[in-house]
Amino acid sequence: MNNTIAAVSTPHGVGGIAVVRLSGPEACNIASRHVRLPKQAGSTCFTPFRINDTLLDEVVVTLFRAPHSYTGQDTVEFSCHGSIYIQQILLQALLDSGARMADPGEFTRQAFLNGKLNLSQAEAVADLIDSTNAAAHSLAVSQLRGGYAQELEHLRQQLVELTALLELELDFSEEDLEFADRSHLLSLVSRTNTRVQSLRQSFHMGNALKRGIPVAIIGRPNAGKSSLLNALLHDNRAIVSDIPGTTRDTIEETFVINGTPFRIIDTAGLRHSDDPIETLGIQRTINTVEQADIILYVHDATQPFTQALTDLQELQGSLSLEDKHLFIVNNKIDKCVDSLMRECDNGLMGKSIHELTHSHINTFNISAKEGNGLGALTTALAEVVQTDFAQAPDVMLTNVRHYNALGHVNQALLQVSQGLSDNLPADLVVIDLRDALHHLGTITGQVTTDEILGTIFSRFCVGK
Ligand SMILES: Nc1nc2c(ncn2[C@@H]2O[C@H](COP(=O)(O)OP(=O)(O)OP(=O)(O)O)[C@@H](O)[C@H]2O)c(=O)[nH]1
Ligand SMILES: [Mg+2]
Known part of the structure; x- marks a missing residue:
């Protein structure tokens, strides 16, 4: 088995420079067929890279001697000009001189096998x-x-x-x-x-912090759920129309507030439908709500708030909302004439919903169409995380x-x-x-099998 491996470590494509990495017992021998190596380990030198006698490029070579390298083996890194042609020919030259193409994550795998990292650190x-x-x-x-x-x-x-x-x-x-x-x-x-x-x-x-805190946008058809998603993303991600039942499948996007990722999921509107596809969509909505930490219930503010009560009561029948943050988002306030009435209604609505679901209720007045009230909503999202995650343990499983x-x-x-x-x-x-x-x-990693290692390292890119 040839244990000296090589790969391009920078992303595929043209760049200012690219880095090709060579690691293993024969790394220095192979490299010295093409370049002059730095005299001291841990240092660099600027040198021509030759294939036989032909100059390919002028490169910076960094030399690491075992065990003082990332992989724990002798390692030579070539920083060449970032043309795809140079990268390919340079790598091919190393392979022709005796190296083997590295598998995905194999440099990190070498590091693990040489005791430079444990398995959970390699995954990190x-x-x-x-x-x-x-x-x-x-x-x-x-x-x-x-x-x-x-x-x-x-x-x-x-x-x-x-x-x-x-x-x-x-x-x-x-x-x-x-x-x-x-x-x-x-x-x-x-x-x-x-x-x-x-x-x-x-x-x-x-896991929520790593992948994004799940936020479900739910509500009746036409309430403006997709409009809210688009407004939060500043993008026309979802189709918006005045035909009820526009969104049938869930639509998921990530957005970041103050460094915290949220996974925001637009769903099919809640209603009883004879359309089998829409019914499947509504089932998906329920599953999404189940997995969400935060629920944005979008209510069309021109409609009576008893609608919201009915919907949440029904949801409560199939799952528990108690440990979730429930945001009642009154949308289309641009169409509401009497804003004072609205405020009073909101108070009543929040109170009734809290009595029903026992979850933390926040109410917001917004216009997804005109962008009003969105600042308060995003601030509140960020605050939920701050309070919940302030009690986070030092060590977290991800x-x-x-x-x-x-x-x-x-x-x-x-x-x-x-x-x-x-x-x-x-x-x-x-x-x-x-x-x-x-x-x-x-x-x-005190106990490993090839299967475990295979699964972990196949997640990596080639060259790491
Ligand atoms: N005036 C006004 N109209 C809005 C507002 N938000 C959405 N609308 C309109 O309401 C209609 C429905 O909007 P959507 O965002 O598609 O609603 P939805 O809840 O995703 O609907 P479904 O996908 O069918 O469940 C569209 O015609 C929107 O332009 C708003 O804040 N004010
Ligand atoms: Mg929609």
Whole structure:
């Protein structure tokens, strides 16, 4: 197996410069066929890049010596001029001289295999590259820094100690000795499991911050839901028309307020319909509401507010609105003549809806068409996040793979607790403890399979 790999690390296309990376035991030998290498590791030099005797380009070469490189192997990076032609020929020259084309994420995979990063940090590198806003960026940085890995390592140590105690008993099983007091063990296990559970609970928040906090726009046909989506995005994303039932499928877009991403979802209007496609759309609306943290109920302010009450009452029948933020958005206020009446109506409406749903209610008067009142609405969205996320734990789970693994850890630890309470023999309890350790190990990479590694690194681009 040829372990010296090469790839273009900058995005495909023309640029001022491009970076080609070469890493592995033969990196220096291969590179020195084409360039003069810097005398010292960690330094650069400006040098011609030749193929046989032909000059291809003048490049800057950076040399890293194992283990002091990203991958932990000898690494040479070429910064060449960013023509696609130069990039391709330079890379081909390295391949002809003995390197192998890198797979997606293979540089990071080398880094993991050489102990430069643990698995959750390697995944954080992918998140960092993907991050498009301040919140996702700061989550990825904190995972990369390893606070999270330390927390998991701490949990692992606790489980290892527990296992060791019980295994000690097994060694002396003939003598029927009990080294560890069962109730002490039980409290250790439940403390560890409490931490596992709270880490799992942080996933909802972590995932929302990373992918965008889900906000559903719902309401009757023609209330102006799509107009609101377009107004928030400053874009004609969704079709707007005065025909009720214009939007049939959900339309999803991300937008950022003060560095926090929101995933805003326009839905099919709520009404009873004989049209099978519209009915499917309405079912989708209900599913969307279920997954949303914030609901913008758009009400046509020229209509009686009892409409809103009826709709929310019906929704309440199929799902719980209690733990959601409910924003009542009175739209089309440009068409309302008596604004004082409106205010009074809003108060009444907010009160009745709160009594109905028990959720936090905010009411807004807007005109999606003319853009009035949108500032207050976006400010309120940002405030919800500030209050909810002010209580966010230091370490947050953002990765669904980790979430599932911690689910298995949690199950295994519940079994351990049960076994200890039932006074099961130590060897049976140890089996469940080992199971918990196994699943914990898959997160940071003490336990890996080719399948796990394959799934993780295929997410990366070639060249990282
Ligand atoms: N006067 C006024 N008209 C509006 C306002 N917002 C939307 N409209 C009009 O109301 C009609 C329906 O708007 P849409 O945004 O398509 O409504 P919708 O809720 O998405 O409707 P469906 O997709 O059919 O459920 C269009 O003719 C819009 O121009 C507003 O603030 N003021
Ligand atoms: Mg619509």
